[in-house]
Amino acid sequence: MDKEESPQIPRRTTRSLSTPSTSNIVPAAKVNSSLESLTINDLLVGGDPVSLDDIISSFPGRSSQIHEIVRLLGPLNSPLLPLFVYGGASTGKTSIILQLFRHLNRPLVYSSCRTCYNQRILFESVLNQLLLHSKNAANCYANAKRCERPSDFVNFLREALTGVINNLKEKSEKMISKKKVHDGKTGNMIYLVFDNFHLVRDWDKSSTILPLLFNLYDMLKMLEVGLIFISSTSPDTFYTNMGYVEPIPIYFPDYTEGDIRQILLRNQANQKLYSSFLDVALKPFCRITRQVGELSTALKPLFEKYCEPLSDKGKGVVPSEDMKRRLFNHIKPHIASSLNDVFKVSSAPSSEVETGKQTKHQGNPKRSERSEEIGDLDFHMSTSAKYLLISAFLASRNPATLDASLFDSKGGSDNRKRKRKASEKALEKKEMLEEELLMKGPGTFPLERLIAIFQCIVSVAEDPADEDEQKNEELGAQCGSGSLMSDVLLQLSTLCNANFIFKGKSCPIEGSTRYRSTISEDLVLKVARSLKFPLSKYLYRS
């Protein structure tokens, strides 16, 4: 913005503080000089001026909310009751507020309660902006004021606000006197915007801070101050006690599918192609989420896939019906799979080559004795950790009452016979049980049970070792089952750290901690395969 106004700023505390010491930091000096000249104009959103129609057109489906807010903000210098803007994630709340202020060209103090993660930082951030303070090496990136207590905050805030408002008044008077109408009037109002306001509820039970912020309007009694709260939860989730001016709620509903379509189309190079892509892909995705952010991340790789058959990645193509059909057939199998895929990892090109090589290596015929090393598992785990993982999985899946029959000396074969004879009614019952098991998720188990199962499967697995792995047995002769057992607890902590086993909270000495295995069956199968362990024999299925 224009630096013309800067000499008029009376508040120069920061500068006078910093100028003597800038000589110490030579390279920063230049930056400092440019940083220091924060003016009241830095409280404006800035950027090119934008018309209301532009804003409305760039936020499809939001015109009513925009008009509402503009009406409430009112013309220049009109006081504002606190606003409470709420709605789900990525529904355009923050962007619309900021764009409107850009359009109106009025100063605001914005603090996100995410960045300002506790009340002290929130206070100091608000004060920093009001006092036009900039952090730099000279002032050791310190805040303008140290402010921890709410009462201090109110005092400082009042002081700072009066300063700023006087400043603004001065400025607008000057403008009127100079007849510089075209420069855009900033007015005398200053707005405090609190974004992500729902997070405040989690700060030390919000006992003091929430009432304080809601009460701020009453406490300050300054007509020139407007408060705007932006939250993703409704005001009902905040009001703990009354006694202050209730903010005016403005609800941002979720976008409709048509709105989403328009938003997604906004920044596309080839609108026609993308629109034909959205015809195919948007519907299934919209069933899962309506959040624009999530959708655009999910759709981006899919669109790349969609464009694959096209020669120039779909830059200038106008799709014909025939081509659409062809592309649809191409994309169809990928849609379903990418629905579940929130998180796609791309590997760097060079490392991809490497991994490709590796898989080729693995593909080599290897009926060797060494296949136990890694197998299909793509990370290294020691043998005892593998057995422990399997036992944890079994302990979580199987009901504890069946341990005896599954792990007795006769093994699972006896069990199976019994199952075959089961009557239809029993089968039904078991089906119900199975369903219940699925609904309940993995069960918890005490340490003793885990160790007992571990001991069982290790002893079983080491008996028939001579059949397939002579060499390993020869090598492992002196490292028998006893030493596989030796530091089980260490292995357990390793598995807990890798998030494979979840450990409930409890006193470790008392031993009443319960564990739960959280791994997928796929991974266990991989591990079991790498050990040649007959997992299915021990897994209880009705």
Next chain:
Amino acid sequence: MAPSSPSNTASQLSSTATENDLQPFFVLHKASPRRKDRTSAGQGKSRKRNKLSPRLPHSAKKQEESTDEECDRYLCQQQQIEAFDIVWTKIESTIKDVLRELNASVFNIIQKWVQECFNTTRLVGEPSISVATRSFPVLSNTTPGKLYSALVVTRNIEFVDDIMTFEELGIFLKSHGCHVAMLSSMEFSLKNGIAGCLKALLREFLGNSFDPADISALASWYREQENYNKPLVLIVNDLERCCGSVLTEFILMLSEWVIKVPIFLIFGVATTVDAPRNIFPSHALECFCPSMFMLVTPAERMDAIVEAILVKHCTTFNIGHKVAQLLRNYFINQDGTVTSFIRALKVACLLHFSMEPLSLIQGRILVEDQEGSSGLSPETLLKCMHELPSHARNIMVDQTNESMAEGLSELVTVQKLWSTVVLCLYEAGKYSRVQLLDLFCESLNHVLYPSRDSVMSDEKDHGLSSTNDPFQQYSIMQSGGLICQIARRVRDLPPGKLDQLIESWDKITADISEIHEKLKILQSSVRCQDGKSSRRSSKDINKRCDKDSRMSNLQAIAFLDDLVRNYLRPIEGMPFNEIFCFKNVEKLQSVLIGDPRRRIQVDLLEFHNILCCSCCNKSGKGLLPSRHDSSIMYSLAQEHGDLINLHDWFQSFRTIVLQNTNKRKQKSKQTPLSKKRKEMNGSADQNEASIQARFCRGITELQITGLVRMPSKRRPDFVQRIAFGI
């Protein structure tokens, strides 16, 4: 524990500190006055062993005055420590180099990635200084900025190995002009919350700590002139261990600032790339723009280390077959980290130097090696031996001297040959994914090929063309095991790869003239066959080519067989090998795999094996007064099942203790303990209370050692034995 045994414990502690007599657990014992003279049993024992060096002649006639011996011992110890230091420093630095080399390529790729990401963020456009330090988000019509993040897959569930790797990565990136911050999972803990990790982040980047850590400080700092043109990199080396909620908060906060502060995240992922999916909720996941990088597998790392340290012999230190097996099994079954393997190697090295007096020659050899004289001349060795203090007093006949020197130098030659053969085999084994660690173990086994000479004589009779399957004549094809597997693979190698293999052999054997000559013959014959096949007319080729290539494969196998039979001789079986070769597997095992749970239980039951006191030996099996309370209690607990009735347990404990004090009263009056007891006996009530107190303390001790569990609410008068590990 036992109140009156401070002097005893102190001496024992000091003995463990000075010496690596690493007995894992002690049950403290009430002192009986007799044992005062037995101050440093452990130390004495190991020292005795220090002095024993079975094969060497001079040690046999060691009947000197004690003062001389003391002095000697001290000198010797000094030298041993010195030698160990020299050798271990060398090994350690070699390991470091090897690991650095392994990681170099991945580091380069990561650095490129950082640079690319940095360039793309710059393309979007730089916000002006005032915009960048403001609190509200940058308004733009494009989609919100994403956090570029690299998932570096460490491929090992254990994390220890990679701490160093990430540190080096940090240093590497720093040297390539990035601002680097390293955070560990400790910072992302629920206890410290978001404030803790921000504080750590600012400390890493800005250098000093801020009380209310605020990310806007980072933004301001980054806009300073000298910081601005470098990318910011944040390395979190163990993603899985971080507290998910804190990390999520942190990521969301960073994503609010992503355009103003372009920070690149590098996460170390131990398991699979899916790990972030399990940690982050979807709204945090969508902030990422992830890429994946793979580090080398632990097995590859291990092979590189084995190759540098144990096969190529950067020092003369070596390990025996059994020890190698132990280390291998430990790696595969137990721990699976390179770190612990190195640690085990270090322990082995230390044990070796402390147990084998002549081993300190190695240090000298290494020093002289570095000074310039290459190789090991017998004179050097001889000189070293002369300098041994023990040698000075034992005048040897010149002849013995010389034969010994010859033996030593032969040892070194054999070792060199052996390592060349192993490398050749490993090169061939690469085609069938043989791991060097396994090959190493197998080739150290001198029992595997016991009848080398006899096989060789058989071989001569067979001739090359006699049998239908010409490959079967070679002993390496029949022996089984890894070497056989490698040979089989060589048999099936296509010609192109075979040529590659022979070329790589050429490089390996370049210094060893004996083997190199043989290789030259092989090369020429293979080349000759190639020439023949190329000269043939096209119709023959298909038919002939196969046979020709088989011929060259056959020759390659013949070459390998020759190598294995003649040169794959582990030094373990040779004279003087004790100087270089560490073989004491039991000792290493007890140090390495302490098996503490088992040890605790055994020691509680058989404590007299350690303490060797007179009182317990006399009485045999019975439970005796002087035993420690928890030991008595654990022995009593053996009579119960998994559940122990507290009342019964207490009663039996009480009986023993009372019997104990009654006897004591008459027997020993000089110990302070019994005096205390007597005073206590004054009132029966007090006595009863003290027994109960001791009982409780005993239980608590057993509970802390993890042997029993406190009574549950369901069964208030039973404690449960936690019986596993034995």
